[in-house]
Amino acid sequence: MRKIGVLTSGGDAPGMNAAIRAVVRKSIYHGIDAYGIYQGFSGLITGNIKKLEIGSVGDIIHRGGTILQSARCEEFKTDTGQRQGLACLEKHGIEGLIVIGGNGSYLGAKALSELGFPCIGVPGTIDNDIPGTQYTIGFDTALNTVLDAVDKIRDTATSHERTFVVEVMGRDAGDIALWAGLSGGAESILIPEEPYDMEDIAARIENGVKRGKKHSIIIVAEGVASGAEFAERLTEKTGLETRVSVLGHIQRGGTPTGFDRVLASRLGAKAVELLMEGKGGRAVGMEDGEVVDADLLTVLNKPKHIDHNLYQLSKELSI
Incomplete structure (x- = not known):
């Protein structure tokens, strides 16, 4: 392996820059040239590719977003677009590609892998909805952003004796809502993975009022309903x-937490190691504190499950 490419795709997530930094510096440490592909798969098709040096990724570990920028690309979903991207990689002599992103990004990596090009997927999304890893890059930062907002909203809710509904992101996954609701002491948490009963929620609020409770916080995942x-x-x-x-x-932005920086660094480095070993079509992740990798197709076909024990705990503690 002499040249490795890296791109970020889909929605940005805090910690992506830390992952880019790890890929570039791990590659250079082992005598491999690193190339940044700008604007995701769209930039791959148009050839927006530049060689990166050690200094290219200096002072970015603490920055949110992605220095490589990101874009969604419908054209790359076609066979023509995929082959154009492959041609650009071959033109630059790039022999392996690391794709940082979510499910859609993984589909792009899978397509290139099926064309015989070694690709490694790195889970970068605040939604924490990628199978094969307990945590995705950006989730912890987004969680803490939401938690900070909920704490501040509670101050206002207490002062005015009101019920507040807080709508959070996550697409069809409820991890942000669940973790933020549990750690923020929300009275009710609505997530796509669990049905909710309006009668029960109303009864909880009314019972709280009867015992003198002055406010309530309800966390609603966007995949359930709009907050309004x-x-x-x-x-x-x-x-x-x-x-x-x-x-x-605001949940996507901000300085990544220490956890996300370490997670991104470990996963980015592991992706480089897999390419050095001649492996492709893999996805890296974190399980029980250890960095792991799995078949990319298996990861895409495997559902990501919510922690139902956490959900049950949130109901028991919000009485």
């Missing part, structure tokens, strides 16, 4: 004044 729609239904049910906060894209 749910708040309207809740007000109709309880008659209580309800406010909504949609946290939106």
Whole structure:
């Protein structure tokens, strides 16, 4: 292996820069040239590729977003687009590619792998919805961003004696909502993986009011409903004044936590090691504190399950 490429694709996540840094410096340490592919698979098709040096990734470990930028690319979903991308890699003499991103990014890596080009997937998404790893790069930072917001919203909720509905990101995965709700002491948590009962939620709030509780926080994952729609239904049910906060894209930004920086560094380095060993079509991850890798196709076909014990615990503690 003489030349390795790296790109970020899909939604950005805090810690992606730390992963890029690890890929570049691990490669150079072993005498391998590192190439950055800008603007994801779109940049791969157009040949937006530059050689990266040690200094190219200096002072980025603490920065959110991705210095390689990201873009969604419909063209790369076609056979023509994939072969154009492959031709660009071959033109630059790149022999292996590391793709940092979520499910859509993994599909792109799989397509190139099926064309015979070695690719390694690195899980970078705040949603924590990639199988084969307990944690994805960016999840911990997003969780702490949400938690900070919930703590501040609780101050206002207490002052005005109101119920607040907080809508968080996660697409069809409920990890951000679940972890933020449990660690933030939310009265109710709504996630796509579990059904909810409006009667039960209303009863919880009303019982709290009867015993003198002045406020409530409800966390709603975007894959369940919009915060505004749910708040309207809740007000109709309880008659209580309800406010909504949609946290939106602040959850994707910000300085990555120490956990995300270490996770990204370990996973990025492992991806380089796999390419050096002549392996492709793999995805790296973290399981029980250890860096692991698995077949990329197996990871894509394997569902990611929510921790139902955590969900049950959140219900028991929010009585």
